[in-house]
Amino acid sequence: MALDMKRRDLNIRIEELTRVEGHGNVVVDVSRGRVKEARFEVVESPRFFEVMLRGRRYDEAQHIMSRICGICAVSHTSASLKAIESAMGMSISRRSTLLRKLAMCGEMIQSHILHIHFLAIPDLVNAGSIIPLIKTHPEIARAGLHVKKIANDICRVVAGRHIHPISLFPGGVVHTPEKDELRNLKRHLQGLFEHLDLTVEFLLDHPFPSYTRPREFISLKMRGEYGIYNGEPFSSMGYPLNTTTYTKRIKEFVVPYSTAKKARSKAGGFMVGALARLNNNVRNLRARAKKALSRLKIKIPSYNPFMNNHAQLVECFHFTEEALCIIDTLLDMELKDEPPAKPRGYGRGIGIVEAPRGILYHEYRINRDGIIEDVNCIIPTAQNQIPIEEDLRGFVETILDRPREEVRWLIEVLVRAYDPCISCSTHMMDVTFV
Amino acid sequence: MIPLERKPRIGFFSFTCCEGCQLMFLSCEEELPGILEHIEIVNFREAMTERSEDYEIAFVEGSISRKEEIPKLKRIRDTARVVVAFGACSSTGGINALKNRFPMDELKRLVYGKKSPVDTIPVVPIDSIIPVDVYIHGCPVPEKELLRVLKDLLLGKTPRIPNYPVCTDCKMAGNICVFEKGMGCVGPVTRGGCDAICVSYGCVCWGCRGVVDDPNISAHRGTLRKYGLTEEDILRSFSLYGSGYEKKRPEHKD
Ligand code: SF4
Ligand code: SF4
Ligand code: SF4
Numbered sequence: 001m002a003l004d005m006k007r008r009d010l011n012i013r014i015e016e017l018t019r020v021e022g023h024g025n026v027v028v029d030v031s032r033g034r035v036k037e038a039r040f041e042v043v044e045s046p047r048f049f050e051v052m053l054r055g056r057r058y059d060e061a062q063h064i065m066s067r068i069c070g071i072c073a074v075s076h077t078s079a080s081l082k083a084i085e086s087a088m089g090m091s092i093s094r095r096s097t098l099l100r101k102l103a104m105c106g107e108m109i110q111s112h113i114l115h116i117h118f119l120a121i122p123d124l125v126n127a128g129s130i131i132p133l134i135k136t137h138p139e140i141a142r143a144g145l146h147v148k149k150i151a152n153d154i155c156r157v158v159a160g161r162h163i164h165p166i167s168l169f170p171g172g173v174v175h176t177p178e179k180d181e182l183r184n185l186k187r188h189l190q191g192l193f194e195h196l197d198l199t200v201e202f203l204l205d206h207p208f209p210s211y212t213r214p215r216e217f218i219s220l221k222m223r224g225e226y227g228i229y230n231g232e233p234f235s236s237m238g239y240p241l242n243t244t245t246y247t248k249r250i251k252e253f254v255v256p257y258s259t260a261k262k263a264r265s266k267a268g269g270f271m272v273g274a275l276a277r278l279n280n281n282v283r284n285l286r287a288r289a290k291k292a293l294s295r296l297k298i299k300i301p302s303y304n305p306f307m308n309n310h311a312q313l314v315e316c317f318h319f320t321e322e323a324l325c326i327i328d329t330l331l332d333m334e335l336k337d338e339p340p341a342k343p344r345g346y347g348r349g350i351g352i353v354e355a356p357r358g359i360l361y362h363e364y365r366i367n368r369d370g371i372i373e374d375v376n377c378i379i380p381t382a383q384n385q386i387p388i389e390e391d392l393r394g395f396v397e398t399i400l401d402r403p404r405e406e407v408r409w410l411i412e413v414l415v416r417a418y419d420p421c422i423s424c425s426t427h428m429m430d431v432t433f434v
Numbered sequence: 435m436i437p438l439e440r441k442p443r444i445g446f447f448s449f450t451c452c453e454g455c456q457l458m459f460l461s462c463e464e465e466l467p468g469i470l471e472h473i474e475i476v477n478f479r480e481a482m483t484e485r486s487e488d489y490e491i492a493f494v495e496g497s498i499s500r501k502e503e504i505p506k507l508k509r510i511r512d513t514a515r516v517v518v519a520f521g522a523c524s525s526t527g528g529i530n531a532l533k534n535r536f537p538m539d540e541l542k543r544l545v546y547g548k549k550s551p552v553d554t555i556p557v558v559p560i561d562s563i564i565p566v567d568v569y570i571h572g573c574p575v576p577e578k579e580l581l582r583v584l585k586d587l588l589l590g591k592t593p594r595i596p597n598y599p600v601c602t603d604c605k606m607a608g609n610i611c612v613f614e615k616g617m618g619c620v621g622p623v624t625r626g627g628c629d630a631i632c633v634s635y636g637c638v639c640w641g642c643r644g645v646v647d648d649p650n651i652s653a654h655r656g657t658l659r660k661y662g663l664t665e666e667d668i669l670r671s672f673s674l675y676g677s678g679y680e681k682k683r684p685e686h687k688d
Pocket of ligand 3: 624625628629630632633638641642643
């Protein structure tokens with residue numbers, strides 16, 4: 001019984017979307033077959049991080065900013081450290097850079113797997129959570145739990161724990177893992193590919209919906225590597241973009257229905273995250289990730305937001321290989337404790353990294369006494385708000401022949417594909433640099 | 435503490451926070467399938483679609499920072515037999531309480547500009563609003579402690595909250611005291627139970643688990659003086675997690 005798409009009126013309001021990180025609502029109003037309103041409302045309580053940091057010492061900043069989000073704590077810590085170090089003229093050793101990158105690989109894999117297995121896959125088998133899957137689809141549930149555990153172990157070995165890493169400190173990394181711990185990690189990491197392969201099979205057997213709309217992708221880009229810690233911001237539209245001009249090109253603005261700001265580039269809304277990175281950096285993927293890309297039949301550039309799920313899986317292959325390489329390099333080095341570099345100046349500093357959900361920007365002003373005076377951050381989910389709403393508009397008009405409950409469910413699947421991190425998105429709302 | 439006839443039903447609730455403590459629960463990957471044999475999770479917005487208003491144990495994460503959170507918290511208290519303050523945000527106010535250093539009007543103006551309709555109140559831990567039965571401290575809560583408390587609750591035992599200083603953990607971990615290296619540390623008056631993990635990983639204790647019940651402050655002052663550190667340094671550390679030598683909390687009436 002197909003419904004008449006052209007005449008359909010439909011009001012859908014989803015309060016407190018589940019299986020996403022943080023509190024958000026979705027509203028879609030359709031009148032006579034046209035979407036009149038599509039809103040992604042962030043209702044998370046604002047936490048005022050930009051104010052919380054004011055008056056605190058520079059070496060507390062990464063510690064405080066990590067608490068913006070439990071899932072991407074390593075990314076917030078890393079962006080924060082880069083901003084502090086750039087403001088204060090500190091440079092870190094090769095050992096410390098490698099350890100930070102290794103921790104970031106761990107966070108990428110753990111965050112992606114949490115999303116793919118715990119949040120997204122239940123949609124594909126009509127379940128409300130991963131819990132019933134432990135009985136009905138034990139292989140895929142166990143694969144998710146296992147990969148996530150090993151990914152968390154990476155962060156544990158480097159930084160003490162994966163939620164709010166400890167040893168990542170201004171001027172370096174203040175703990176040195178034992179080589180035996182690294183060798184042990186290596187062994188476990190080598191075992192992850194079979195679980196990831198199984199996940200590829202699962203996604204091939206359980207297709208997501210599909211919807212294509214061309215858009216701009218922004219991510220870091222780095223010569224010779226799939227940049228997540230190093231690199232400069234890059235737009236698929238090709239206009240020049242770099243660290244210092246980022247806030248000139250990317251503007252944030254407030255909307256009344258949301259406690260998060262939205263972001264717009266000179267070209268309009270843009271998408272960040274795994275799909276953006278994959279589209280912008282496909283050539284720098286490692287071998288197994290490239291193979292996964294072709295097995296998952298992702299054509300680059302892909303303008304299908306549902307493919308963000310698949311892009312995350314491809315990245316899990318990539319970051320597992322990357323972590324193995326970093327470990328091999330570390331095993332060849334002499335590893336010992338190093339005192340962190342000391343500040344050599346003060347002023348303004350910017351730190352940009354790729355968080356699991358996309359490009360993340362921290363900017364601080366630090367005074368002569370090492371006290372933070374001003375803070376600005378641009379968070380992935382704030383940047384993804386416009387494409388989420390634009391996709392809602394476009395996609396919903398293509399599915400109006402479906403029953404109401406199905407439309408509602410497909411809307412949830414679409415928003416979830418972005419893996420929005422709402423806790424993150426509300427904490428920075430101001431650009432008050434003067 | 436709670437003799438139960440059916441599989442205990444547990445709800446996870448989240449107020450103003452980073453949701454890291456909930457994630458800590460999801461990170462017990464090895465134990466999760468086993469735990470799920472013994473409990474039924476009925477409310478966990480981050481991980482599941484189903485919701486129910488029928489539960490015995492409520493794990494409450496996050497602090498209270500908006501008026502509209504207060505009635506929600508009270509409803510949880512009315513429903514649950516056991517309320518667990520889950521993590522620093524909920525047990526001491528946590529990092530969020532840093533905003534209390536500023537007047538609320540100034541905060542809103544600084545962040546949203548003059549015409550902001552945002553509702554924000556000084557941050558408080560949940561026991562400023564409702565009685566709490568069990569505390570799991572830390573930012574984030576240690577996995578070990580979380581599992582132990584959960585097990586005790588399921589066995590009907592009253593979970594014990596550690597009440598010895600982090601220094602005890604630190605000595606057990608075989609760390610060199612950071613005072614010897616000229617750094618300051620609030621371990622002597624902070625509640626232990628975390629294996630002094632921050633010292634083991636190259637930093638100092640920042641006091642995330644709050645102050646022990648009767649802190650030996652004068653001894654701490656002595657140590658400080660011995661190593662040339664000021665009390666101000668230490669208070670500064672404590673102010674990171676909303677706890678200080680004296681509990682000063684803003685009051686909220688609804
Ligand atoms: S206590 Fe820390 S880890 Fe837990 S929710 Fe609060 S900020 Fe996050
Ligand atoms: S380092 Fe801190 S926690 Fe450890 S013994 Fe010294 S004062 Fe105590
Ligand atoms: S060492 Fe201190 S700051 Fe670290 S977890 Fe323990 S109580 Fe918290």
